[in-house]
Amino acid sequence: MSESNKRRSGVLLHVTSLxxxxxxxxxxxxxxxxxxxxxxxxxxLWQVLPVGPTGYGESPYQSTCxxxxxxxxxxxxxxxxxxxxxEYAPTPAPCAPQVDFETVxxxxxxxxxxxxxxxxxxxxxxxxxxxxxxxWPWLQDYALFMAIKQHFDxxxxxxxxxxxxxxxxxxxxxxxRKLLQEDIEYYMxxxxxxxEQWQRLRDYAHLHGxxxxxxxxxxxxxxxxxxxxxxxxxxxxxxxxPRRVAGVPPDYFxxxxxxxxxxxxxxxxxRAHGYAFWMDRLRAMGQLYDSVRIxxxxxxxxxxxxxxxxxxxxxxxxxxxxxxxxxxxxKKKVPEIDIxxxxxxxxxxxxxxxxxxxxxxxxxxxxxSFDGGGLENPHDLRNxxxxxxxxxxxHDNDTTLGWWKTRDKEVKAEAMKTLGKVDDGTVVWAMxxxxxxxxxxxxxxxxxxxxxxxxDARMNLPGxxxxxxxxxxxxxxALTEKLAQRMYQLNEKTMRL
Numbered sequence: 001m002s003e004s005n006k007r008r009s010g011v012l013l014h015v016t017s018l019x020x021x022x023x024x025x026x027x028x029x030x031x032x033x034x035x036x037x038x039x040x041x042x043x044x045l046w047q048v049l050p051v052g053p054t055g056y057g058e059s060p061y062q063s064t065c066x067x068x069x070x071x072x073x074x075x076x077x078x079x080x081x082x083x084x085x086x087e088y089a090p091t092p093a094p095c096a097p098q099v100d101f102e103t104v105x106x107x108x109x110x111x112x113x114x115x116x117x118x119x120x121x122x123x124x125x126x127x128x129x130x131x132x133x134x135x136w137p138w139l140q141d142y143a144l145f146m147a148i149k150q151h152f153d154x155x156x157x158x159x160x161x162x163x164x165x166x167x168x169x170x171x172x173x174x175x176x177r178k179l180l181q182e183d184i185e186y187y188m189x190x191x192x193x194x195x196e197q198w199q200r201l202r203d204y205a206h207l208h209g210x211x212x213x214x215x216x217x218x219x220x221x222x223x224x225x226x227x228x229x230x231x232x233x234x235x236x237x238x239x240x241x242p243r244r245v246a247g248v249p250p251d252y253f254x255x256x257x258x259x260x261x262x263x264x265x266x267x268x269x270x271r272a273h274g275y276a277f278w279m280d281r282l283r284a285m286g287q288l289y290d291s292v293r294i295x296x297x298x299x300x301x302x303x304x305x306x307x308x309x310x311x312x313x314x315x316x317x318x319x320x321x322x323x324x325x326x327x328x329x330x331k332k333k334v335p336e337i338d339i340x341x342x343x344x345x346x347x348x349x350x351x352x353x354x355x356x357x358x359x360x361x362x363x364x365x366x367x368x369s370f371d372g373g374g375l376e377n378p379h380d381l382r383n384x385x386x387x388x389x390x391x392x393x394x395h396d397n398d399t400t401l402g403w404w405k406t407r408d409k410e411v412k413a414e415a416m417k418t419l420g421k422v423d424d425g426t427v428v429w430a431m432x433x434x435x436x437x438x439x440x441x442x443x444x445x446x447x448x449x450x451x452x453x454x455x456d457a458r459m460n461l462p463g464x465x466x467x468x469x470x471x472x473x474x475x476x477x478a479l480t481e482k483l484a485q486r487m488y489q490l491n492e493k494t495m496r497l
Contacts, residue, residue, distance in 0.1 A: 009436060009496040010045025010213065011038060012395065013447040014060070014459070015073050016099055019476030021090060023104040027197040028075025030476070032204060039208045040484045042491035046205065047213040047444055049395060050295075051198075051288065055221050057465040058101050061295065062221040062262075064149075065142040067284045069194030072104060076111050078197055085115040097457075098471035115193070116186050129192050138225070138280070139188055145225035147183035148176055156223040158241055166240060168228070198288065213340065213444075214289030216281070218296040219246050219262035227263055233270050233277050234263040244305045247313035248296075248345055254463035257304075257313030264305055267322045275322075275329050282334045290338065293389075297341035297362075300326060301351040320350075327358050340389055347378060359387075361442065366435050367393045367403050370415045381418055381438065390440035392431045392449050395459040399448045400428045402455030428452045429490075436494035443496065450487060451478055 018025030018034055025031070038046055052063030053070045060070075080088035088111060119129075133139055145157065152160050164172035177184065205212055220226040222242060227234055235243045246262040270277060285292040299321055306316035330337065341355055343362040355362055368379035375382060384390055392400045404427045407415070416422060419430040428449055436443045448457045460469045491497050 007441055007494075007496045008044040008443075009491055009494075010043050010047055010442065010444045011041075011447050011450065012047040012391075012444055013474060014049040014395070014470075014472075015051060016060075016070075016470070017447075017459075017472050017474050019474050019479075020075075022076060023096070023107065024072055024099045024101075025473065026073050026075035027194075027201050028078050031075075031201050033476075033479075035201075035205050035208050035210050037479050037484060038210050041487035042497045043487070044209060044496075045211050045213055045442065045444065047293070048215065050215045050217060054470075055223055058470045059460075059465075060215075060470065061217045063217075063224060064146065064221065065138070065225045066217070066220045066281060067136075067138045067226075068142050068191055069198060069288075071112060071190040071194060072108050074108075074112065074190065074193050074197060076108070079111075079115050079193065084119055084193065085111060086118060087114060097473055097475065098468060099473055101471070112190060112193075113186070116189050119189065120185075129189065132192055132195075133188050136191070138229075138284075139191060140184075141229040142191075142225040143184045143187035144173075144177060144180070145228055146187040147180040150183060151176075151180060157228045158222070166228075168231075202288075211290040212288075213291045213293060214285060215293045215295060216285050218294060218299045219260065219264075222261060222263055230277055233266055233273075235266050236263060242308040245308050246299070246303065247306050247316060248304050249313060249316060251345060256463070257316070258463045259306060259310065259313040264303065267326075271322065271325065274333075275326060278326070279329070279333045282330065282337050286334065286337050291340060292337065293340040293342055293363075295342045296345070297343050297355075297360075298345055298347060298351045301354045302348070304346075318346075323350075323354055324357050327354070344394075361387045361389050363394075364388050364390045364438075364440060365393060365397065366391065366431055367397055367400065369418070370407075370411050372414070381434070384438040384440050386439050386441050388440045389442040389444055390435045390438050391443075392428075392435050392445040395446065396462050398455055398458050399446070399453050400431050401449075401452055402458060404428075405454070432490060433494070436490055436496060443494070447474060448472070450483065 015027065015031065016025045018030040020026055020028060020030035035046070050060040050063060051069055051073065052060065052065060053068055054060055055062045055064045076085060076088055076090065079085040148160065148165060149157065157166060160166045162172065165176055202212060231240055237243050242263040244264050245260065246264055247257055247259040249257045251257065301321050301323060302318045303321050304316050305319050306313050339360045341358065341360040341362050343351060343355060344365065364384045365379050369377070369381050371377060374380060393403065397403065401424065405424065419427065419434060422430045432445055432449060435445060457472050459472050
């Protein structure tokens, strides 16, 4: 990271988890208040999950477009104040402890459609919008994709009844562009609003000394404009269905492994085109974030391949990834990108070698430090080094309190060799202090840990879909002066101010 030689700290909290009156965290006042709070706590970094439009299961890692923004993060009150939504009359609701996506979607759709209807006659704004849209090469495909999905009742593009548009035949493309012109413009308009609000918030963060660490999944979703518009870059058959899909083998999180289902890349074809698809993705991330965490970085060294149609990830195999040749192109074509490598999982010498070549900071997770293995465990506290980002846990872990409560006596005894004598009431802050004291130049923890929250505040349970995944919301009343002072003192004590 660009400031990796400086000791600093941050908080992991997704945008949708921010407090506010719209049933879901947005880019509005709640986000500005959050940045103010981070500054008060002495933090320098705000880490978010992918901000794309969510698809199946509401996972931000299964987006309908890897380059687009989630329209449900658009703040309606800001639209009203900016003149896009003159008739807005909200009915504020208390901040529920979870996002109710089923209620949020239709309510926000109603107001976003109203903003679009109000904007169309405004020729001046429409001209500015048209000029803006020309800057984003992916936008036309995304907007057409979303309009067609809406036309076919939101079913996956692999099930669209019109085979010609599935295969992007020129006559079919022209037909649907004409037929769905208004909806195409609507989906483009939502991206205009998202980018406008995002950039204003990012500028505000910079003014307050806060950098944004974003997140980019290595894979894109099967049901996405990315795959539909770039089929040649994926391992698809002649009917455009996946031949093999991504996942990870059985591990700490799941005895069946994780069958993600994302189409795998056709790396030789990507290489033949100068990895242009990936270079465009990285440039887009640089336009959103100050630094970007590439999720499942190990997939560039070697990736796990599972036959399409398998029910679990047990029967897969490892395949060598593009490796150093890919990152040589990244360094040449997108030298400005600031990358953190999410190197969790099945790390082998090939992964270590690639990380060493790239020089990117990897990740260390203290919860994994007490699983045994001594120095062979990459997360053993003795393996924390300056060029890494250290965490208590990530969005895929249980909260630290929930983790602690479910550990057996042996693990707790091992942990107390490092933490000292702790119990349910003291373990979380002992873990936080250990991470912040570590040699890692960057220390980050989920907001749930600063609040000492239990398992019911967990963000995601890998290998599962639905339930409470991705629904956690922060209670704004929990952002007290007392907590801010304690977080500031933690930074001061560990020399991270």
